[in-house]
Amino acid sequence: MLKILHIAPQNYAGVPYSFFQMHNFMGDSSRLITLHKNPTNFPEDICLELPLPDFALAKMWRKKKVERSEQSIKVSAHFFKPKNIFENFYFRFNDLLRKRIIDEALKKYNLNEYDIIHYDSGLDFFRDSSQALKWKKAGKKIVCCYYGSDLRIRGIIKQLDEISDLNITSEYDHLKLKKDLHYLFYPYDPSELPERIPSYYDEISIVHSPTNRKYKGTELILSVIDKIQSEKKIKFFLLEKLNRREVLEIKSKCDIAIDQVGGTMGGTGYGKSGLETLAMGIPTITNMTEDYEKWLPENPFVVANDFKGLYQKLHELIEDAELRKEVGEKGKIWVSKYHGYEQVNNSLKELYKLKNII
Helix, strand or coil: CCEEEEEECCCHHHHHHHHHHHHHHCCCEEEEEECCCCCCCCCCCEECCCCCCCCHHHHHHHHHHHHHHHHCCCCCCCECCCCCHHHHHHHHHHHHHHHHHHHHHHHHCCHHHCCEEEEECCCCCCCCCHHHHHHHHCCCEEEEEECCHHHHHHCECHHHHHHCCEEEECCCCHHHHCCCCEECCCCCCHHHCCCCCCCCCCCEEEEECCCCHHHHCHHHHHHHHHHHHCCCCEEEEECCCCCHHHHHHHHCCCCEEEEECCCCCCCCCCCHHHHHHHHCCCCEEECCCHHHHHHCCCCCCEECCCHHHHHHHHHHHHHCHHHHHHHHHHHHHHHHHHHCHHHHHHHHHHHHHHCCCC
C-alpha cells in the first residue's frame, strides 16, 4: 500500500480531491492538504484555511499578472521570479507568517509518514520550497502536477522543479510549455451527480458555468446566445457564484452545455465543468486546436472555436433531438473509459514505475 500526500493551494475544481479519493478507493492511503478554502464549496479533506490577500493592491497585482500573460505568446514555461523588491518581501514575509501553522499540521496529521508527495499546482507550502527540500533529503518521492495558470501565468518554481521525480499535467497545451511533462487524464467519479432529467423544460435549455469569464470566453458565448434567442425559443442558464450542488441540479435539467469557446488565456479543451455535463449525457461544446482535436482519443466533444462555429453547432443540436441523444451517450461512455478511477490509477502507477518512484 502506497502512502500518498497531496498538497494544493486550493481544491481547484475538485480535481485534487478526486485524486485523493481515487488513491483511497483503489487501496492506497492518501490525504489532501489545501492551504486556502475553495470559494465554490468543493469538498475538502484537510484545509488549513490560510487567508488569501483580498485588499485592493493584491487584486491589482493579480490582474496585472494575468494581463502580462495575455500579452505574451507562451512557447515555454518560465521560471517564477519575484518581479521587484516588494514582491520578494511579500513572499518571504508570507512564508514566515505561515511557518507555525505548517509545523503544527506536519505533527498533527503525521505528514512525514507519507512516501510520495504530490504538489498539485507545483507549489510547496513555502515559496522557497523549504519543506519539499527537507522531504526530498529524507528520501520522499516528489511529484508535481500542473493544472492551468500555474504554468501559463505564475511559472515553474525552480527549487521544486529541480527535485521533482515526476511531472504530470491534464492540460494538453502544457505539453508544449514544459518538455518533461507526462499527460494524465484526471480521475472523476460521476456518482456525485444528480439524476439527469432530459427535456425538463418546454424549450431547449443551454447551460454555461464559468468560474472566470475571460478563461471561458463567456462574452463571445453570450453574443451567440443573443443571436440564437432572437431566432428561436430557448432557455439559457449562465451559472456564476452559485453553490456547487445548485449548479449540478440545474445542469441535470439542461439539453446542451457550453464549456468554453474563445477564451483569451491560451488554454483550450475542457475542464471539470465540461466533464460533469459529459458524464450526465449532455452534449458539450468546447474549443480545441486542430492538433488537440485529433490527439484526444475518441473525442466526445462538439468542437467550436469562434462565433460562427458556436452558432452553427448550437443550431444543429437545437434542431436535432437524435443528434443530442447520440452525442450525449457517447460522452457518458467516454468519461467512464478515460477518467474512471481504475484507468487513471493504472496510468499513474505506470508513470511511478517509469520514474522509479515505486
